[in-house]
Each structure stands twice: as C-alpha cells, then as structure tokens.
Amino acid sequence: MSKNIIQNINAKILDADALKIRIANWRSEGYKIVFTNGCFDLLHMGHISYLAAAAELGDKLIIGLNSDASIQRLKGANRPIKDLQNRQFILASLLSVDAVIPFEEDTPIKLIEKVLPDFLVKGGDWKPDQIVGSELVLQNGGEVLSLPFIEGHSTTSLVEKIADQTN
Numbered sequence: 001m002s003k004n005i006i007q008n009i010n011a012k013i014l015d016a017d018a019l020k021i022r023i024a025n026w027r028s029e030g031y032k033i034v035f036t037n038g039c040f041d042l043l044h045m046g047h048i049s050y051l052a053a054a055a056e057l058g059d060k061l062i063i064g065l066n067s068d069a070s071i072q073r074l075k076g077a078n079r080p081i082k083d084l085q086n087r088q089f090i091l092a093s094l095l096s097v098d099a100v101i102p103f104e105e106d107t108p109i110k111l112i113e114k115v116l117p118d119f120l121v122k123g124g125d126w127k128p129d130q131i132v133g134s135e136l137v138l139q140n141g142g143e144v145l146s147l148p149f150i151e152g153h154s155t156t157s158l159v160e161k162i163a164d165q166t167n
Contacts, residue, residue, distance in 0.1 A: 012092035032058035035117035037108040055096035062099045064108035107132040124149030
C-alpha cells in the first residue's frame with residue numbers, strides 16, 4: 001500500500017480535539033453530518049451495507065467506536081476479537097467513512113453531545129426511540145433513523161460459527 005493511502009486512513013482516526021475541529025470545518029462548509037456507533041468487531045457484509053446506507057443520508061459519516069474495555073463490559077470477556085487499533089484502521093479504510101473516534105463509556109452519549117449530528121442512525125434491530133441520544137438529536141433539529149438490518153449477518157453469528165467449527 002502506498003504511504004499516502006495509509007496516511008489518509010490514519011487521518012480519519014480522531015481524538016476528541018481533532019473531532020471538534022473537523023466538525024467545525026465541515027459545518028462551516030455546509031456538510032450534513034451522520035453519526036453512528038458500535039463495536040464493529042468482525043466486519044461483515046451487514047456492517048458494510050449499513051455504513052454505506054448511513055453515509056448516503058448526509059455528507060460526512062462519523063463512527064463512534066466502542067473501546068476494548070467497553071466491548072468487554074457489553075459483550076463479555078471473550079470480546080472484542082479484534083483490538084481497537086485494528087477495528088479503527090479497518091473502519092477508516094472504508095470509502096463511506098469520514099471519521100472514526102473511540103469512546104470508553106458504555107454509550108456514546110458524550111460523543112453525540114459533541115457532534116450533534118444531522119442524522120443519528122443505528123441498525124434495524126434498534127427502534128428510533130431506543131437509540132441513545134435520540135432525544136438530544138431531535139431537540140436540535142436532527143433526525144433519528146433505524147436502518148434496515150440484513151438478516152443472517154452479525155458478529156455474534158460469525159463467532160458462533162467459528163466456535164462450532166473448532167469443536
């Protein structure tokens with residue numbers, strides 16, 4: 001891979017200060033911002049389809065990415081399978097993704113407060129009123145959407161399939 005490509009990927013992985021600057025620049029240019037979050041442990045077709053659909057809602061897609069410790073609290077001691085550095089890099093390499101920012105908490109509410117996205121989205125297994133930050137986004141004139149879920153594609157099902165094959 002070219003150094004330039006790697007630099008472009010790494011430039012999408014942000015901390016809180018860089019995110020604040022990037023959002024201010026995007027807003028000044030009139031871009032509509034889409035925010036989603038998740039673990040994105042073993043990337044699969046369901047994730048790619050979902051992120052592409054999310055990106056099409058606006059101009060810039062930001063992913064709040066659960067830290068390793070956050071995933072362990074939510075999913076158990078055997079997760080994540082891929083560490084944060086790997087997950088960030090893989091997500092940032094996708095054309096549909098404009099920024100990736102990790103968070104340590106169990107929910108991304110602090111990030112949502114900073115971003116105040118035009119669109120807050122999650123996969124179809126979430127109802128809009130169940131999505132963390134939905135009230136805040138709606139109060140600020142944004143939209144909250146639950147995007148279609150592709151059946152049969154989940155990290156949990158992949159983990160189970162791998163476990164079945166090794167037993």
